[in-house]
Amino acid sequence: MGLNIKYLTSDRTAQGDEVYTPFYAVAPILKYVDKSKKIWCPFDENWSAFYQTFKENGYKVIRSSLEDGQDFFSYEPAAYDIIISNPPFSKKDLVLKRLDELGKPFMLLLPINSIQGNKRYDWCYKNGIEMLAFDKRIDYHTWGNFQTYTKGNHFGSAYFCRNVLPKALIVEKLEKFERPLKEKTRQERTET
Numbered sequence: 001m002g003l004n005i006k007y008l009t010s011d012r013t014a015q016g017d018e019v020y021t022p023f024y025a026v027a028p029i030l031k032y033v034d035k036s037k038k039i040w041c042p043f044d045e046n047w048s049a050f051y052q053t054f055k056e057n058g059y060k061v062i063r064s065s066l067e068d069g070q071d072f073f074s075y076e077p078a079a080y081d082i083i084i085s086n087p088p089f090s091k092k093d094l095v096l097k098r099l100d101e102l103g104k105p106f107m108l109l110l111p112i113n114s115i116q117g118n119k120r121y122d123w124c125y126k127n128g129i130e131m132l133a134f135d136k137r138i139d140y141h142t143w144g145n146f147q148t149y150t151k152g153n154h155f156g157s158a159y160f161c162r163n164v165l166p167k168a169l170i171v172e173k174l175e176k177f178e179r180p181l182k183e184k185t186r187q188e189r190t191e192t
């Protein structure tokens, strides 16, 4: 079996956190989110595909970001019902701990192998984790550039959920489509 070189050499630093979710990876979750609930996207600037998609489809959604001085580990909105986003992978365990503290339902996009390990097993078991997985890998937009993405990503992703899905495991066909952003990301704005 060949080595997964990209996995072994992947960037697990804060700079490596600057990968963005494509619109096609947000579209499948709409049907699982109750429209009466208020969604909080905590790692999301205005242009995020999560924030844009929920807003365009008439969901109640608020967002926050480090860029706006709202640190997920200390900031919490006054009122919300469910947390949905793609967290910084370099801080994955701290994010999971914070989700425990917050105690709300969530849908979090994570590498599918995040389920492995003794501590993660305990966390998944304790939280009754449900998973929404796909037949294809998600190719993220990388290095703050929403115009390009990693082709043939080296890891699979799934939504890890608490008190959202109707059953423990759902596997869906992922319909990939191209949809560029109307506005520039933070990095694209800085570079021009």
Ligand SMILES: C[S@@+](CC[C@H](N)C(=O)[O-])C[C@H]1O[C@@H](n2cnc3c(N)ncnc32)[C@H](O)[C@@H]1O
Pocket: 017, 018, 019, 020, 021, 022, 042, 043, 044, 045, 048, 049, 050, 064, 065, 066, 070, 071, 072, 073, 085, 086, 087, 088, 089, 091
């Ligand atoms: C994997 S990216 C996903 C962002 C985006 N919402 C998306 O999916 O397109 C995670 C983001 O979280 C931000 N971040 C890192 N630490 C954070 C913190 N403590 N609080 C809020 N955001 C943080 C990173 O700067 C990065 O932009």
